[in-house]
Amino acid sequence: MKTDFRIPTTGAFGNPIAENPSGVMCEAGYQSLGLDWRYQLFEVKPKDLGKALEGVRCMGFKGLNLTIPHKIAAIPYMDELTESAKIIGAINTVLVTEDGKLKGENTDGKGFVLGMESNQISLTGKRIVILGAGGAARAISVECAFAGCEEIVVVARKEVAGSELSELIRTKTKSKSSYLPWTPKLQIPLCDILINATNIGLYPDTNKPDIDYGTICKGMIVQDIIPNPAMTPFLAEAKKCGAIVFDGMQMLVN
Numbered sequence: 001m002k003t004d005f006r007i008p009t010t011g012a013f014g015n016p017i018a019e020n021p022s023g024v025m026c027e028a029g030y031q032s033l034g035l036d037w038r039y040q041l042f043e044v045k046p047k048d049l050g051k052a053l054e055g056v057r058c059m060g061f062k063g064l065n066l067t068i069p070h071k072i073a074a075i076p077y078m079d080e081l082t083e084s085a086k087i088i089g090a091i092n093t094v095l096v097t098e099d100g101k102l103k104g105e106n107t108d109g110k111g112f113v114l115g116m117e118s119n120q121i122s123l124t125g126k127r128i129v130i131l132g133a134g135g136a137a138r139a140i141s142v143e144c145a146f147a148g149c150e151e152i153v154v155v156a157r158k159e160v161a162g163s164e165l166s167e168l169i170r171t172k173t174k175s176k177s178s179y180l181p182w183t184p185k186l187q188i189p190l191c192d193i194l195i196n197a198t199n200i201g202l203y204p205d206t207n208k209p210d211i212d213y214g215t216i217c218k219g220m221i222v223q224d225i226i227p228n229p230a231m232t233p234f235l236a237e238a239k240k241c242g243a244i245v246f247d248g249m250q251m252l253v254n
Helices: 022-032 046-058 083-088 108-118 135-146 159-172 233-240 249-253
Strands: 009-014 038-043 063-066 093-096 102-105 127-131 151-156 176-181 193-196 221-224 244-246
Touching (some): 022 038, 083 108
Parallel strands (some): 151 176
């Protein structure tokens, strides 16, 4: 007869979070592994992040994912970080150890690289332009650099964040990097891969990044990290220009 009726809990913190499909994916994964675990979405406001993370520790969560806007803000609340998370300066996963410590990890960039590889795209020697300088952009940039890309141009509205990420790439990896201020109708520099690492276009937002879409070349690889909707306005516009487009689902799955 069953004597333990506790159900191990995992989940994700974000704001917004309702459109995130991680719960459906993870619970299907748990089921396939024979684990009677649950994965819940929690809408956590920035001001409540510290209290929420302490709750994870106190209530014995097995682990947690973090999404916008918590990937950088959560770091001070961690007891330790993995080596890659230290370099990236952002986390998307919290591992809860047996003794109740919170360990920050980042799988965003690794998932992005695996997604590219599954689409038969090598990052070696590639020139990349990335829109954004937040947690996801940091993770993707660093992992792309480790995967052998030649240069990464960071496009961001906030000069401090953009310049800092560009410097991080130059000093911690072998890739070249520069910062480009994000001005209205920005002309995209010549590149092999263009990445939207912002939340512009995330459901229910119907906007697209403010760039000059006429500067997207035919055959350019254009990737959005947003999984919902799969075909974002950004990707739809890029596809009209003849780009090869990929949505954010593979990165999320990986």
